[in-house]
Amino acid sequence: MAAARPEGVLFDVDGTLVDTTYLHTVAWWEALRRCGHPVPMALIHRSIGMGSDRLLDHLLGPERDRTEDDRVRDVHDSLFLGYAERLTPLPHAADLLRACAERGLRVVLATSAAEQEVRALRAALDADDVVDTVTSSADARRSKPAPDILVAALEQSGLAAGRVVFVGDSVWDVAAAGRLGIPCIGLTCGGTGRAELAGAGAVEVYDDPGALLANLTDSSVLHRRHDDIDADLNMKA
Incomplete structure (x- = not known):
């Protein structure tokens, strides 16, 4: 070699x-829930590491209505940054x-x-x-x-x-x-x-x-x- x-x-x-990783999982779980997309945390966890665009495609499907994608991302970002000091x-x-x-x-x-x-x-x-x-x-x-x-x-x-x-x-x-x-x-x-x-x-x-x-x-x-x-x-x- x-x-x-x-x-x-x-x-x-x-x-x-x-x-x-698990902070992102919880933040995505809550953001998706608030936007009417209940997704099990285990599925979200296995998607962490993708960018938000691919993550949402992976969890919700590429043919979904994308009109709320920005809202989902904004809620995730706000929730995650709430942990910033910790x-x-x-x-x-x-x-x-x-x-x-x-x-x-x-x-x-x-x-x-x-x-x-x-x-x-x-x-x-x-x-x-x-x-x-x-x-x-x-x-x-x-x-x-x-x-x-x-x-x-x-x-x-x-x-x-x-x-x-x-x-x-x-x-x-x-x-x-x-x-x-x-x-x-x-x-x-x-x-x-x-x-x-x-x-x-x-x-x-x-x-x-x-x-x-x-x-x-x-x-x-x-x-x-x-x-x-x-x-x-x-x-x-």
Whole structure:
């Protein structure tokens, strides 16, 4: 297996670095309920990681009446931002970013969250001093599983797809990275299981940022696998 040292690490933020997956689930559940669309939370949870356009298509069908889409999104955004002061980083998230930067890697937050949400997420992380580039929803025309936000992150940071890895928590993250040939490390802290992340193509799976940090020296963060990114799946806790 060929290996080369990456030059940067792209990180998803929601559910990967900050504990927001279930907050988004509840906010979407309530927004949909208020607009007359009762959807079970389990279905919503499995859609988290998509952009709002794809999420609503996935949950309500592409042939639906779209006249209330903006209202649903606005209610979700308002409810989610109500949690802004209580957002909590996942274990050792900031430490992981700092460890990557200390090893000479450029740290990129490749998020498709709206600007106001991005500000809240960055405040929760409190690691701006080691972050090189941050994206937002304004930087992508299509949301995940389309790779647009990763393309924007690469363009803004000046990094090449062949010299980075991506860290995410959903199958949509893995799919987006795969479309660019970028190895994706999966974290289960967003609520998606190891087998599902592995089955989607994650090259390694860890419990959370702290577990990846503990195994950083041997991980694809420092030794990107080029030739076969689906081989030798590392199932470390």
